[in-house]
Amino acid sequence: MQQVVLIVRPEEAKQLEAAYRVVRRSVDARQKDIKVNLTLLADDEGHYIPIDAPLPHYEQPHFQQVTSDSPVAYIVGAGPAGLFAALTLLEHGIKPIIFERGKPVSERKRDIALLNRNEAFNPESNYCFGEGGAGTFSDGKLFSRSKKRGNMQRVMELFHHFGAADNILYEAHAHIGSDKLPRIIQNIRECILAHGGEIHFEFRVESLAFRDPCPTILAIGHSAHDTYRMLDREGVALEAKGFALGVRAEHPQALINKLFYHNQPPSVVNLLGNASYSLVTQVNGRGVYSFCMCPGGHIVPAGSDSDGCVVNGMSASHRNSPFANSGMVVELHPTGTALDALDYQEHIEHLAKEYGGPNAQAPAQRMRDFVEGRDSTTLPACSYLPGLVPSRLDQWLPEPIGSSLQQGFRDFDRKYHGFLTNDAVIVGVESRSSSPVRIIRDATRMQSVSHPWLYPCGEGAGYAGGITSSALDGINAALKIAEHYGTTL
Ligand SMILES: Cc1cc2nc3c(=O)[nH]c(=O)nc-3n(C[C@H](O)[C@H](O)[C@H](O)COP(=O)(O)OP(=O)(O)OC[C@H]3O[C@@H](n4cnc5c(N)ncnc54)[C@H](O)[C@@H]3O)c2cc1C
Known part of the structure; x- marks a missing residue:
């Protein structure tokens, strides 16, 4: 297999896209003569692979069944960081227990409809809070300005696994859309539950004094000002950031x-x-x-x-x-x-x-x-x-x-x-394009510098911005917990 890069006019791009397997596409509109950059998959003789051929192979996730005997990690927040952390924990045989202040996505949709009609505002169920976090009713643009944080392709593959269209695997500026995201988020939840994970909705974490302390991923997003204030009261190291x-x-x-x-x-x-x-x-x-x-x-x-x-x-x-x-x-x-x-x-x-x-x-x-x-x-x-x-x-x-x-x-x-x-x-x-606060963590271990059992991650921790990088940060935090438990695959 090989990849062939073509720079073509929009009409030609449309025809090629309809016929062959595209692995990357972007529009270059800098000049009047607009071009489309297409990367097509070809066999060793240079014949393009037809559109109906199977997708290029990628590693399918393998989630383990966890039980009450499995090691446990808590996750606060079911946004992209929290959900992708949960999936990664399951891949390593660790049981995720998620606490989410908002509601499941279908109930959240109703609250959002009321908000749009000026009929009611629910402070726990809105565009920021609820299953899927701020990512659920977002645009769903899946790219990140940073290419340094790790395996971005893995995030795309997981989104694809849970129902996103094929094009997210190759579009330079992939986009899912707010009409499609809720179903994908629901599929992720069903997978977590089916493999023995737990999700507790309408459960706002208001203190760090847990009865059974264990590694805890803090994936609270950057809108939970009350939670930042709670963390400050509890002595968690925070700082202002740009x-x-x-x-x-x-x-x-x-x-x-x-x-x-x-x-x-x-x-x-x-x-x-x-x-x-x-x-x-x-x-x-x-x-x-x-x-x-x-x-x-x-x-x-x-x-x-x-x-x-x-x-x-x-x-x-x-x-x-x-x-x-x-x-x-x-x-x-x-x-x-x-x-x-x-x-x-x-x-x-x-x-x-x-x-x-x-x-x-x-x-x-x-x-x-x-x-x-x-x-x-x-x-x-x-x-x-x-x-x-x-x-x-x-x-x-x-x-x-x-x-x-x-x-x-x-x-x-x-x-x-x-x-x-x-x-x-x-x-x-x-005002919520990025977090004004960083929950300071150790660069290598990803643990809070004040509370080593806390793993702050995602947009609210101040180390990520956007769906993709937050999801990736959640994956990385979960991998650190897998290291902690010695369950690295
Ligand atoms: C309308 C809109 C459009 C957007 N469009 C895009 C886009 O197109 N592309 C893109 O990359 N990004 C977009 N974003 C930003 C993106 O949604 C966020 O960057 C991303 O969701 C951050 O992920 P996260 O998991 O770190 O936090 P969040 O998604 O914010 O999730 C945090 C979760 O934690 C929960 N939580 C908070 N405090 C507590 C607590 N004390 N106890 C329990 N649960 C708690 C919240 O309810 C929330 O569900 C958009 C955001 C919005 C609001």
Whole structure:
């Protein structure tokens, strides 16, 4: 077997993809003449492998049946880090016992529907908390900026094993979609339970004084501020870390297609799928960048407490809404304690709530009005279901966030003329793009430096960001526990 790399036009790419087994695909839209990079699998004579041939071999997971006699590890949090840790423990014959504050995914869906309709907010069951963690109703973009942390392909293979489509094994920017993720998460749960693991839903861990102490993976995500505060009270070593905060910007998708596909006709856009972007600039030595861009997506209310207003973005597998949204965030470098950083983040979320509505309505301003310091008397159509309230974000977003974003939008417009437009709206606030806190751990053993039986991992520990790297961090933490028990396969 060999891999053949081709750089072809979108029409040709479509034909090749329909006929042959692709192992990698990416779109290069930097020039007007858009190209698709395709890597095809071929036999030793160079004949491409047909699409209906079996998938290239990969190692199928082998989960062991665990019993009450098996070594045990606790896991706090059933997000990507916690679930992938549980699967890895099972591969090593260790019984995972998971505690998750939220509900199983099907019940969680109902709470999210109520939230989107402004009917109720459940602080324990929302876009952040519940089975699958913040990853369940996310966009499901499966890539990570870091290639250093280990076997990313293994994460993709496990997602595929539990029901993700074949393309996640080869797409450069693989994407599952919020409509498909819940079923995959449910399949993972069923596997954990079938092999003797335990999952306790609606179980919030409020103390570290366990009756039967054992190695414990802390995979709490970065939204559980109450849990961070509990850890601080219990003397767990925490520190503030750099994070990013800003707004979510939404344009009509047709405009983004025009700007980033260089005015290609709809026939070409249809072949390529809706355009996405990744933008970055420096303002006074501070990074301002787009984050978690969702083509054909929706802005969603992603807060975890009723006093704050937080937004994020997601998209379904087809990415076919008429809107393109992205976080637009500014790098911050807190100098105080971990709790100071949480307080600052909450302060801005509370401001957004004050200027938004009584339920999940979010404060918003047209993009050019924001940059030029004007009221938006009307707002454009927007994907955000709970609704928007016109607000002067240019006046209340604290420095350096407001002015850095204003300059950032001007910079992006210089490169992609038309990006800075009043057809776009900015919605506040995108405050949970990364964790402001690190639960300090030993670099080699992955144990908390203050509590060696704790294995902080995932996004909430401050060592990962996004689904893939959090899942991988969970796998690595579980491998350390397997070493501890001497059960390395
Ligand atoms: C709307 C949205 C869209 C996103 N889109 C993407 C995307 O496209 N691609 C991407 O890579 N990332 C995306 N993300 C980020 C991604 O979801 C997170 O990076 C990832 O889920 C982090 O995984 P984790 O397991 O570390 O933490 P989480 O997923 O946050 O899971 C932590 C879990 O711990 C539970 N928990 C917390 N405290 C306790 C406690 N005291 N007791 C018991 N349980 C507790 C929580 O309920 C939660 O279920 C998105 C996030 C959101 C909100």
